[in-house]
Amino acid sequence: MSQPQDIHDRPGGRRESILAHMMPDSLPLPPSFISTSPIAREILCRDIAECSSESGDDDARDESALLSDSDSTARESQRVVDAKLAFHPNGVAFGMGYSTIPIQGMDRPVPNPHEVEESLRAEIDLLRDNDLIPQKITEPRHRRESMVEQVYRQMFSTRTRDHEENPQETTPLINGSYDYGDRAEAATPPPEVIHERFEEAVAAQAVKTTWQREAITLIKYSAPLIVTFLLHYSVTIGSVLTVGRLGMVELAAVNLATMTASITCYVPVQGLATCLDTLCAQAYGSGHKHLVGLQAQRMTWLLWMLMIPIAVLWWFSEPILRALVPGEETASMAALFLRFLILGMPGVAALESAKRFVQSQGLFHATTYALVIGAPLSFFLNWLFVFKFHWGFAGAATAMAITQNLLPLLVVVYVRFWDGMQCWDGLSRKAFRNWGPMIKLALPGMIMIEAQFSVLEILTISAGQFGTASLAAQSILVTLTSTSFNIPFPLAIATSTRVANLIGANLSDAARKTAKVAIVAAFVVGTFNLTLFVTLRRILPGVFTDDKSVIDIASRVILVCAVMQIFDSLAAVSHGILRGLGRQAIGGYANLFSYYMVALPVSLSTAFWLRWELSGLWAGLVAGLAVVSALELTYLYHSDWDIAAAQAEARLRSEDVSNQELKGGNEP
Template sequence: MAPQGESALHRPLLETPDEDEITSAKQFFSQYAAESKKLWYLAGPAIFTAVAQYSLGAITQVFAGHLTTLELDAVSTENMVIAGLAFGIMIGMGSALETLCGQAYGANQLSMLGVYMQRSWVILNTTCLILLPIYIFAYHILRFFGEEEEISRMAARFALYMIPQLFAYGCNFPLQKFLQSQSKVMTMAWISGVAMLFHIFLSWLFIVQFQWGLPGAAASLNISWWIVVLGQFIYILLGYCPGAWTGFTWGAFRGLGAFARLSIASAIMLCLEFWYYMLLVVLAGRLKNAEVAVAAISICINLSGWEIMIFLGFNAAISVRISNELGAGRPRAAKFSILVVVVSAASIGIAFMALVLILRNVYPIPFTNSKEVQEVVSNLAVLFALALLLNSVQPVLSGVAVGAGWQWLVAYINLGCYYIVGLPLGFFLGSKLNLGVKGIWSGMITGVGLQTLVLTGITLATNWKKEAAQAESRIRKWGGVGMSKNDEENGTENNHKPFLA
């Protein structure tokens, strides 16, 4: 064991999750295999859940192809712009629970998980009310950004139909983080899979058979999202989360200010990442051959989006592992988890990188018939492959940040790396130096690469023993202490009496 006063940087690099130093290669590989099994147990179902829920909107767009071109454009616009904005904010604010629930679970403060989830419900559904004007005034917003009038009018109508989905977001993400912190990821995967299959059936029934048009598309999507929400909540009510759910409590309305600040930090952190890629398309639209540039950038972002779904699973897994281990006061186990997940994610990223380079003249073909666009995308292969490699590690480091509660710090880092360095550099290289799509993509990679380097440096320099102490302090701050002996025996916290069990 390292001396107590020694800094994190000077402790042995490889230490096992049970706080012992690794003394042999055999011991290292044994511990690596054990930790890898834990990570894949979390990451595998989390990846499927992310893909299944991401696919709900995509499936609606596919079935909307049975309608007119105008209605298809309206569904796509609402899904990408209006719902996309709400989705980013909701999943960002919900990720605050990855820190709080994960650390409380690791500290064995199970009763606080239900309280935290209910606080998140209050904050996220209040945010839904604040976001309502975006849905109500969608026409004016879309017209402001230059969208064609008929598409704006139809998309605005569809946005009104999709208001129930907004509140489903507000209920769903706290439920997800609550279950995820307890490693109930397989349940989430099953519920999301059933909802996706049911959504396919409903979309066929309402759009193809009944020919209900946009109202049918909206009904099937709303119902499917609420199936996800109700399925998860029913699972909790049936008693499969003993100790973590003890009923509704007035404690959900305590400490909302500090809780809201962490939720807002989480939302800003993630939204700055989501919007970064959206703005690349805007920059491409300002190039000389804008139509080809936008198509090429969109193909790369589309492919990158599916890859990111995989690494969001790793993001969720490492967030759970870090928060659990810090909450349990095992900082060296947290460090070991980071090592394992970074190696695993980077290995997959290298595989994707190799595939793109090998298939550089093939992978654009399914997306476009334009030879010019195919050529631009193929010429982008080296830069695109490098982006895929960076995008394999970057979400993992963001997951470490969420697990440790560094949301505000990462928000500032994202603002600097993406919007002060990446986008201006991309605009300068693409427009001023006439490097076109390559210039924009080079700027993007520079921003992501810089952010990855900064997060790597912070992670390596972190005193994880101190982070574990801060996790304990955070749990105390939000009500994880103060139990009477009787409350401890009954698994309930004396400041959070239930008003409805």
């Protein structure tokens, strides 16, 4: 790609604002853009050196195999180097979220073959939209359009010339033109020609986009994620739905237990596993594919060891829970639920590693396939244990634990019998080495995710102070709002991906248009969720419980949760845009400020001082999300997107050098 011109001379670029100078991530070429994580490179280089030197070890590959892998990847890199629009949900393994504040590591790992294919498709779409390569089916040159066709073209066409004020009959094409007199199937140029034309078009500033194209792209990217996230969360929904039929105390207890389990185990595990987003992707991209399995093994063993003290805490959690919530029966049942969940701990840890293992290879749907089987089975097990076998409350916990262990086994089955074995060399003793650098790389992700989610635990404990009915209602509201969030959050991931790809391709104007479309989409999604909550405010709580007092509380507070949907969607998508720009630290600090300096004080003061109780707790969250969305949107409005494009180009050049060094693989 040609060197970018001075950003202040670019047509249509926003001038650098005073506000941008005040923000730390707006400084020229911040460290996160200049180089990849030295810790990640240290880990991989050590592993490569060990594999090369320990030829007598049964688990080590010989040097010729390493060179063979590197040569193979070197041949593939000719295509990878042009993958400017590779689809990669940055920092997200399908079925979980990312930290609000960036951890050390690569924001954009080396594209795998699946992503290279996605990049090629995206380039073809943009070139066709700008008439720079022939359409799939060429249009007839002399025919009068009907009224329906004109309306359709104006509303849904992705071609840029269909939305120009004075469209030309023939748009000039780079390096020649395509002239087809009759409607016919047009051949798509080979990938080499596509990449060449895309580079030329970007250099000539000839690549534009439409809101229709960006809307279609965001839908295509987010739809499979929405399905996956909903399937993943349905495991929790199944337990809440089942337990709610047992009684108010059981419903309150399952909320207290699952929230405690999330804060003490699930969230830290997810945070620690985020380092695999960097390690597995770099191992795969550097050509040493067997190291992908080694990194996943190492993280799994580490997480399993951390489970031991957590299991002890859960087993003896009853006195702690009794001190936090007033209802002794609720605390006892929550402690019982946690004891049964200990059985699912190994599966929770293994699934986080397995997701990264398959995702680094571009096998994004492996987790989805596992959930398609596991999620319905979870509902069946809940019914079987709770109602058929009459195990009651313990049956719901048992069903959840079995499902947690089943999901990683299903991913293993997919890898064993379908795809992914090329990155697995079997169990290795080397998985018990080099733990120090990996822990150092993983800790920031765990700390930041834990800090973000701890607020929810505080609010859950606070809800318990208003009685068992309020805690049961809190369980319903948390489940409903968490479910509804699984629509804007995947949209935020899709937006982050698309913005990052366009910025990386030096298409700042197109990235800005994507951001506008995403913000409008976030408002639409938020409005949809709000409407759903308001119109079904008594029906939705009734799905979870028959207790009239719990339904009354939930149906009243759900109106506050409905207002929150607008700000929740806007905050999620605006943070996704910031992440795509590489300025996620701005959104991360804004989130933490809003949670701890706005949401938490407002929640506690309105709930206890003004005696709004549960409504006050949720009102504080509304205030916090309103502040964070306002801060992020204001920053985005005043940001210089052309500077972000220049920084992204510098980062990608740095990553190319680092990846070539890793492919050498012989220096520790």
